[in-house]
Amino acid sequence: MAQGFGFELKAVDGKARTGVIHTTRGDIRTPAFMPVGTAATVKAMMPESVRATGADILLGNTYHLMLRPTAERIANLGGLHKFMNWDRPILTDSGGFQVMSLASLRKLTEEGVRFSSHIDGSKHMLTPERSMEIQKLLGSDIVMCFDECPALPADEKTLATSMRLSMRWAQRSRDAFGDRPGHALFGIMQGGDNRDLREESAGALVDIGFDGYAVGGLAVGEGQEIMFSVLDYAPDFLPQDKPRYLMGVGKPDDIVGAVQRGIDMMDCVLPSRSGRTGQAWTRRGQVNIKNARHQDDPRPLDENCTCPACRNYSRAYLHHVFRAQEMISGMLLTWHNLHYYQELMQGLRDAIAGSQLDAFVNDFHAKRAEGDIEPL
16 A cells, blocks of 8 residues: 555544545545646646635546646656646546547457547557556556446446456556555446446455545436435445545535545536636525626625635626636636635535534535525
8 A cells, every 4th residue: 555645534424524635745634625637727727726725636637638748748847746836636537537438439448448539639548557657657646547437327237347347457557556655546446326336346446455445437427316326335335444536526416415425535627617607606506607687796606705706806797707708707716616615625524523414414405495695
C-alpha cells in the first residue's frame, strides 16, 4: 500500500462516514466533492479561486490530457500540479469512461481499447499499462485503475463479461503501477445493477489490494432510483478502512443520497457546466438565470451565500451578462456553484460528526421543496 497515504475515519452516522484522507500534498476532508479539471483547468476558474471555495482535491482526465497536450509534454514541463498551478492533491481517472463515451471507431480487446481521437481522428491504444504510464507522467496523487464501463441498462451476460475483463485489467493496473511512495492506486468495482456481480467484483479487487475503492458503472443513464438501489448494498462489499469513491456523481440530491449510503468521494462536471449555461445551484434548488423574471431583480442568487457572485452582484446583473454572452457570467456562476457544493459537503461532514445527519437531510429536502424565492 502507498506510503504517505491513509484514510482516518473520524465519525459515522448510520452508513455515512466522515474522515480525512492523508496524502503527501495535503489532507482531503471526507465526504469530499472533487471539481473536475478535465483539460488541466476547472473551466472559468483560477486554481486559487477553486481552492477558496473549499476544494481539497481536483480531478484530471487521462483521456483528454493524453490527446492534448500529451502526458509526455506535461511531464517535461514539471508534471500536472506545476503545469496547472495546483499544489494540492489531484486524482486522475483512467480514461476508460471517456474512451467509451467520446472516442470513435472503438475496438475493445483483452489487450485494451484501440480508438480514434474525437479531436482529430488520430489513432491510439489505451491499455492498463499505458493508463498507468500516463498517470505516472502526470504525477497524479491518486491513480485509477483502467476499466471498461458499459452503459446501463445491459443484460447480465454483458455486465459479467465486462466486469471480469475489468478485474483482469485491475490486476494488470496493479502490477504496472508498482511501488510508488506518495502515490495511491484505487480499484474500480463494476457489475452494473447486478448485486451478485458487484459482490464478485469487490471480492476480486480486495484480493488484489488497493489504497481505495471506487463504485464505477453508475451515473451512466440508469437514473437515481437504480443508482441508489445499487448504493444500498455496493459500498458494504468494500473495506471499512479504505475510502470509497462514487465516480461521476452528481446533482446535490445525488450527493446527499450517496453520502447517506457510505460514499466518501465524488466528482462531477455539473457545477461548472451548469455555470456556463446559466444554471445556478442553491439551497432552494436550481435557478435559471436566463429567465426574464430575473432582469429587474436586485437580490442575490442566494441571500445566505457568501460567494463573490452573491456578495457583490444582483440577479439582474447576472441575467444581463449571461444574455450578453460575457465571460464573467460563466465565471461568477461557476464560482457560486462550486462554493455551494463545497458548502454542502461541509454541512454533511459537520452533521455526521454531530450525529445530526437525519436532521440535516430533512432540512436539505425541505428547502428544495420550497423552491426558489419569488421575484419582486
